[in-house]
Amino acid sequence: MAANCARVVGSLFGKSVNFASSTRPVTLQFCRQICGTPALRRKNLGPTVPETFTAEFIQKQVEEFEIGKRHLANMMGEDPENFTQEDIDRSIAYLFPSGLFEKRARPLMKHPVEIFPKQRAVQWGPDGRPFHFLFYTGKQAYYSLMHDLYGRVLKVEKHQDQLRAKGLFPTEPKQIALGPSRWLTKEEMEALLVEPISRQDYEHFIQLMERLLAMPCCSLEQQFVMSHRQQLEAQSMHQVVPPLQKDDAGVDFSTAEGRRKSSRGSVVVRDCGAGRLTVNGQDHLHYFPVLQDREQLMFPLQFCGLLGRFDLDCSVSGGGRSSQAGALRLAISRALLSFLSQSEGEAMRQAGLLTPDPRVRERKKPGQEGARRKFTWKKR
């Protein structure tokens, strides 16, 4: 270790104090290199190659992870057999508390499969001969996929010719039931093939897939096509409906929060049948003297046709008058979800009532007067 931390300090008087190992000669040096390591001294570094992890290395990491998991479970006094990833995260956060803001910089312990990027196994045998016949194209997975796809296109065409020869060619093309789905994106294709693809390659692939779909008898290759499509799920599934509670008087109520810019608001919607609105203890007419803000508060109720039915108890802080009204509007829409059916909730979502508004004030940039305004242009 001492040999690594060599200190070479030259002075103007010609003396040189050298703590180096015996291999380094003592010379008059006017250079100051404090605490150098061989890695630092090595210049002219070539291009860095991404680290490749062998299969044995990954295997060893997996074993170490499993053993470490059991140790951790023992340390925390929990059952090593039923120690899940959430337990691991909780234990690590407890044992190594970190105040860092960047979540990815905090200590983490995850299965090696998630940490090390997925890499292909060695592509050639002990004699150096590659296994795959397309290895020397450089993009063997992509080209083999394109070959496979084109083979299927030809197969479907041959099938169509046979049907036409027999006279059984279908007059109405039987389309594959694609459902709500989309093609896999370029990133997803790269993850599937474990190989980088260029944009032109990806577009070529999509074009050939579309050509396959355009054929009348394409239902033969349904499974192949669907394996390259990602199902889209309805957005309404993501909505979190606040639970409907009952208070002591037997009145249904629900609570929700909303935000807009820097305002935070929360509302308690009661099914009394009065139609009263209280904001921060005051009547809404006093708190929001501007008509536009009151319109925004009534918007969700008016959209659902429930104007006189509910009692609203709102509290809001931060921001200006318009953003407070927007925060309350979002809170009211969310609270109303628990009183409405799913189709009405979906209608509210499509009206834009349930999306938190992401627009915030744009920062001022250096060299400009404001966010967009530039300084006055002077010719000289």
Next chain:
Amino acid sequence: MKQEEEADSHIFNMAASISGLLKPWTPRVLLVRWSRYNPYYLEPEVRKEAYSRPESELSAEEKEERELKKLRPIKAATNSTTSSLFNDPVLSKFINMMMKHGEKTLAREIMMQTLENIKRKQVEKYHKATDGQKEGIECNPYVVFHQALENCKPVVALASIQKGGKYYQVPIPVTGNRQRFLAMKWMITECRENKHRRTHMYEKLSQELLAAFANEGNVIRKKHELHKMAEANRAYAHYRWW
């Protein structure tokens, strides 16, 4: 379905990953016009009638759009839109264009006073008119406003196109948005500049709107002059290549 897929793939080329599509977003290359919404988001539909139409009344495109809306996230509705009957997108646009230094309350107040003024004048005229003329007088200020703006919209405008070292004024057709913008802009500029300093804005605006409703006034004159210029430059119309 094909166009949607192409649009989808185009949007996915712009967005990085699926989980990043639903968050507040900044584009990777900062364009001049960008918004905090990922381009994946769709515009909201605020009117109540659009949701009460049964399946049978819809055409194929509208059905497809409905299916698409179920799968995509939707932008939040703006501050000035509501689902009530009094919400008018054209009126909101006009109020925004009249607004100065972000004072929406003042702009809206001026607009409301203008509409009230128009109503008063029309009702006065109605009561003074004979029975035969009474049907011809429009008392609804919203109808007057919309019709006046319609009358102010130019059909053709001039564009400066360079050909052979010289710039020619070439007549070009005007799209719907541009027509509306020009009509509103002329109306507001006219009312701001050509009025006596003691006249209120709402007073001058109501006068101009009523004049435009009757196809008279400075704004209509400006539109006619633009049309005449376009007619005069008809010879260069073939310089347009789009």
